[in-house]
Amino acid sequence: MSYETILFERRGAVALITLNRPKALNALCALLFDELNEVVDEVEADDELAVIVITGNDKAFAAGADIQEMKDQTYQGMLSDNGLTKNCDRISLCRKPVIAAVAGYALGGGCELAMMCDFIIAADNARFGQPEITIGTVPGIGGSQRLTGLVGKAKAMDMCLTGRMMDAEEAERTGLVSRVEPLASYLEVALDAAQQIAGYSMPVVAILKQLVNSSLESSLQLGLINERQQFKATFALDDQKEGMVAFSEKRKPMFTHR
Numbered sequence: 001m002s003y004e005t006i007l008f009e010r011r012g013a014v015a016l017i018t019l020n021r022p023k024a025l026n027a028l029c030a031l032l033f034d035e036l037n038e039v040v041d042e043v044e045a046d047d048e049l050a051v052i053v054i055t056g057n058d059k060a061f062a063a064g065a066d067i068q069e070m071k072d073q074t075y076q077g078m079l080s081d082n083g084l085t086k087n088c089d090r091i092s093l094c095r096k097p098v099i100a101a102v103a104g105y106a107l108g109g110g111c112e113l114a115m116m117c118d119f120i121i122a123a124d125n126a127r128f129g130q131p132e133i134t135i136g137t138v139p140g141i142g143g144s145q146r147l148t149g150l151v152g153k154a155k156a157m158d159m160c161l162t163g164r165m166m167d168a169e170e171a172e173r174t175g176l177v178s179r180v181e182p183l184a185s186y187l188e189v190a191l192d193a194a195q196q197i198a199g200y201s202m203p204v205v206a207i208l209k210q211l212v213n214s215s216l217e218s219s220l221q222l223g224l225i226n227e228r229q230q231f232k233a234t235f236a237l238d239d240q241k242e243g244m245v246a247f248s249e250k251r252k253p254m255f256t257h258r
């Protein structure tokens with residue numbers, strides 16, 4: 001698989017996707033979204049790959065949608081689905097876990113893309129923001145919605161209305177990212193987390209991902225009922241037997257993903 005705007009690498013059961021438009025701080029152009037969608041489709045269909053890590057470079061995860069490409073767009077053009085309005089939500093629909101490993105700028109669509117992932121591991125130089133207001137528009141792929149869910153109304157309003165950036169420390173404190181690591185090691189930490197997840201039972205991982213995501217969309221009572229049902233359902237899996245027997249026998253489980 002070869003792409004123009006991203007790099008794709010297999011690291012065992014982990015798919016490493018690197019956004020690769022360094023001269024434009026990885027600005028998200030239509031081709032990049034197309035290629036990202038394509039590679040996610042391929043990873044999802046590949047039984048050898050269990051987890052995705054998306055990253056950028058030391059200076060930028062992504063500094064937002066490509067403003068050069070976007071600036072002459074018209075409302076009519078947007079409505080006719082001519083590229084920019086194509087599906088940019090593919091990552092959020094991925095059944096396999098997706099970790100964003102973020103260094104440098106994650107702004108606008110870059111911050112939104114990171115938030116579509118299951119969790120974010122940030123380098124200590126990461127900076128997050130929704131600066132759309134500074135260029136006369138508003139977030140378009142989840143910024144006002146997901147950011148509010150993650151950091152609460154006060155922080156989200158502050159970020160969206162002022163367009164200011166949040167540093168890695170504030171991002172961890174407010175719950176936007178799960179861990180902050182030194183720039184020299186954040187990607188390895190993310191890849192290690194991905195390898196760890198890839199070592200578990202894939203059906204169990206998929207159920208768990210769905211459960212945590214559904215907690216954002218359902219009442220506590222319905223969520224608890226769903227969780228209890230899914231807990232029981234794992235007892236239909238060979239992997240549940242293997243996991244618990246292996247524990248009793250004091251050995252590592254050999255999951256078969258069934």
Ligand code: DAK
Nearest residue numbers: 023024025027063064065066067068084085088108109140
């Ligand atoms: N688009 C295009 N080029 C960009 C860019 C961007 N977003 N960000 C940076 N670049 C380019 C710069 O133009 C510059 O190019 P050259 O001049 O070298 O050719 C190069 O990257 C380096 O940038 P700077 O010279 O500006 O670097 P600095 O370190 O001085 O500043 C910065 C870094 C991140 C603070 C600054 O570049 C900046 O403010 N960038 C723009 C941030 C921003 O406003 N992002 C866009 C937000 S709007 C949707 C899909 C997506 C979206 C919405 C809807 N649908 C499908 C509906 C998303 C919208 C947005 O993200």
